[in-house]
Amino acid sequence: MMETLSDKTAIVTGSSAGIGKAIAGALAQLGAHVIVTSRSGERAQAVAEELIMKGGQATPCIFDIDDATGITPFIEKAAQISGRIDILVNNALSRASIAPPLFTMNYAALQAGVTANLTNVLAITIAAYPYLKEARGIVLNIGSAVVNRHTIGVPLYTILKGALNQTTKVLASEWAGDGIRVNQINPGFVRTDSMTTRQSAATVKMMTEMFTKLHPLGRVGEVEDVASLAAFLVSKQAEWITGASIDIDGGFSVQGATFPAPS
Numbered sequence: 001m002m003e004t005l006s007d008k009t010a011i012v013t014g015s016s017a018g019i020g021k022a023i024a025g026a027l028a029q030l031g032a033h034v035i036v037t038s039r040s041g042e043r044a045q046a047v048a049e050e051l052i053m054k055g056g057q058a059t060p061c062i063f064d065i066d067d068a069t070g071i072t073p074f075i076e077k078a079a080q081i082s083g084r085i086d087i088l089v090n091n092a093l094s095r096a097s098i099a100p101p102l103f104t105m106n107y108a109a110l111q112a113g114v115t116a117n118l119t120n121v122l123a124i125t126i127a128a129y130p131y132l133k134e135a136r137g138i139v140l141n142i143g144s145a146v147v148n149r150h151t152i153g154v155p156l157y158t159i160l161k162g163a164l165n166q167t168t169k170v171l172a173s174e175w176a177g178d179g180i181r182v183n184q185i186n187p188g189f190v191r192t193d194s195m196t197t198r199q200s201a202a203t204v205k206m207m208t209e210m211f212t213k214l215h216p217l218g219r220v221g222e223v224e225d226v227a228s229l230a231a232f233l234v235s236k237q238a239e240w241i242t243g244a245s246i247d248i249d250g251g252f253s254v255q256g257a258t259f260p261a262p263s
């Protein structure tokens with residue numbers, strides 16, 4: 001049985017929707033006080049209320065990974081809520097990394113993607129370090145299966161998730177002496193509400209069919225698949241796991257090429 005997180009405070013960046021919201025829900029269910037974040041106060045509030053209604057503890061906060069100036073004030077505010085930060089889940093992704101072909105990107109566009117999705121993820125983690133050190137805490141980075149197999153169409157995203165993968169390993173090594181564990185989850189294609197509401201029903205159907213074929217286990221991922229692994233990795237049961245980069249992708253990363261049968 002998973003141990004309780006009842007004395008823990010967990011920040012989940014980008015937890016108003018999708019994978020972040022599911023992770024926030026799973027950690028709240030285990031008893032953590034979850035700091036729910038969104039760029040919108042209303043969206044963070046709505047999810048925090050939903051978690052509280054289900055018996056959890058949650059506090060909404062505004063956080064935007066594109067805004068470097070907001071990082072330190074956000075961490076200070078989060079630390080004041082219950083006087084500690086035990087878990088930091090770096091889940092938020094800036095659209096600045098979902099980019100067009102690399103050769104069409106100018107310097108400013110490249111810089112925006114790298115700043116938001118690498119520099120600022122490192123900066124928030126470093127800002128949280130004193131609290132994580134005090135708590136012998138945990139960092140969980142949400143990567144992507146593109147770290148194993150480049151997916152055409154998201155080049156900068158792939159580069160930055162690869163850099164995040166290395167960041168996970170470097171921080172795990174650097175901070176192991178402080179008792180801080182740092183791990184990463186690499187999901188394959190996961191169906192989220194924001195994806196299904198952004199696109200037409202026909203596009204969602206087409207994408208689901210296309211992505212299903214890329215995942216040998218025969219289905220796309222659900223947010224709960226990722227949330228269960230996240231809950232395990234932040235638990236005591238995973239206390240000897242650090243520097244791990246774990247694929248959760250229905251076999252996407254191990255699917256090989258098919259040779260034609262010999263004639």
Ligand SMILES: NC(=O)c1ccc[n+]([C@@H]2O[C@H](COP(=O)([O-])OP(=O)(O)OC[C@H]3O[C@@H](n4cnc5c(N)ncnc54)[C@H](OP(=O)(O)O)[C@@H]3O)[C@@H](O)[C@H]2O)c1
Binds near residue numbers: 044191
């Ligand atoms: N879904 C997939 O198939 C998949 C696969 C592999 C990896 N991932 C990774 O999983 C993570 C979550 O993806 P998702 O698909 O769950 O996304 P999503 O459903 O679009 O949700 C994104 C969340 O991030 C927040 N967010 C968006 N822009 C932000 C910004 N600039 N600063 C701070 N928060 C921001 C959103 O909140 P507001 O809009 O309310 O601010 C929302 O809570 C990402 O790191 C992504 O790369 C996803």
